[in-house]
Amino acid sequence: MRIDVVAVIPEIIHCFLQYSIPKRAIQKGVVQVVVHDLRNYGLGKYRQIDDYPYGGGGGMVLRPEPYARLLDQLRAQRTYDEIIMLSPAGELLAQPLVNELSLKRNLILLCGHYKGVDQRVIDLFVSREISIGDYVLSGGELAACILLDAVIRLVPGAVGNEESVLTDSFQDDLLAPPVYTRPAEFRGLRVPDVLLSGDHKKIAQWRWEQAIARTKARRPDLYQRFLQRMEASPLQQQQQQRRKSSSNH
Numbered sequence: 001m002r003i004d005v006v007a008v009i010p011e012i013i014h015c016f017l018q019y020s021i022p023k024r025a026i027q028k029g030v031v032q033v034v035v036h037d038l039r040n041y042g043l044g045k046y047r048q049i050d051d052y053p054y055g056g057g058g059g060m061v062l063r064p065e066p067y068a069r070l071l072d073q074l075r076a077q078r079t080y081d082e083i084i085m086l087s088p089a090g091e092l093l094a095q096p097l098v099n100e101l102s103l104k105r106n107l108i109l110l111c112g113h114y115k116g117v118d119q120r121v122i123d124l125f126v127s128r129e130i131s132i133g134d135y136v137l138s139g140g141e142l143a144a145c146i147l148l149d150a151v152i153r154l155v156p157g158a159v160g161n162e163e164s165v166l167t168d169s170f171q172d173d174l175l176a177p178p179v180y181t182r183p184a185e186f187r188g189l190r191v192p193d194v195l196l197s198g199d200h201k202k203i204a205q206w207r208w209e210q211a212i213a214r215t216k217a218r219r220p221d222l223y224q225r226f227l228q229r230m231e232a233s234p235l236q237q238q239q240q241q242r243r244k245s246s247s248n249h
């Protein structure tokens with residue numbers, strides 16, 4: 001999989017790619033991430049990328065030409081499945097969309113900045129606008145990092161234990177159950193006995209029940225979706241899926 005990221009502050013993306021799963025996935029060649037500095041495609045001696053908004057108002061708007069120059073080049077080299085603009089006006093990012101994107105071959109992520117990006121960039125090039133939440137960031141770079149992280153960890157080969165990503169929270173509309181490690185007792189709090197029992201069937205059952213109880217208490221919206229899905233597919237099937245797992249996040 002190849003992901004091109006177009007940024008006003010490329011250092012944020014480079015920094016993020018130096019750690020953990022994204023770093024290892026790149027080293028292994030499972031995913032290729034190419035970061036582009038929008039300013040390299042800016043106008044004139046000062047490589048201008050933004051300008052005042054028509055109609056007035058505060059803040060600067062990113063001009064269309066730098067994006068167009070770069071995107072024309074990239075699109076001449078390969079076909080992209082999606083050109084995504086990170087924007088608070090986009091569809092909200094959730095696991096099903098992450099799953100879908102992890103199956104693509106070539107993606108472009110565009111990070112906006114300042115007051116926004118000239119609408120014609122979106123009209124001409126963008127196939128999808130994605131928001132990471134109902135709040136406004138000062139730029140799209142951090143949002144792009146979040147999308148990159150969520151997508152890259154799903155690409156086959158990125159994570160060692162293939163099964164573990166399938167048992168993440170949200171993959172089955174359930175929050176993950178609590179996890180514990182050593183010591184067995186800490187400041188008067190003991191690890192639930194069942195986890196020390198060595199009985200894998202019982203452990204899986206406990207995790208399943210905890211996941212359901214947590215979801216019901218904390219995320220009634222997810223719990224309703226879960227219930228609807230359970231009506232459509234047999235309980236047994238769901239339980240088996242969880243039993244197979246040893247890791248939960």
Ligand code: ADE
Nearest residue numbers: 086087088131132137143
């Ligand atoms: N850029 C600024 N805010 C954003 C958000 N919430 N999601 C995606 N991109 C953004």
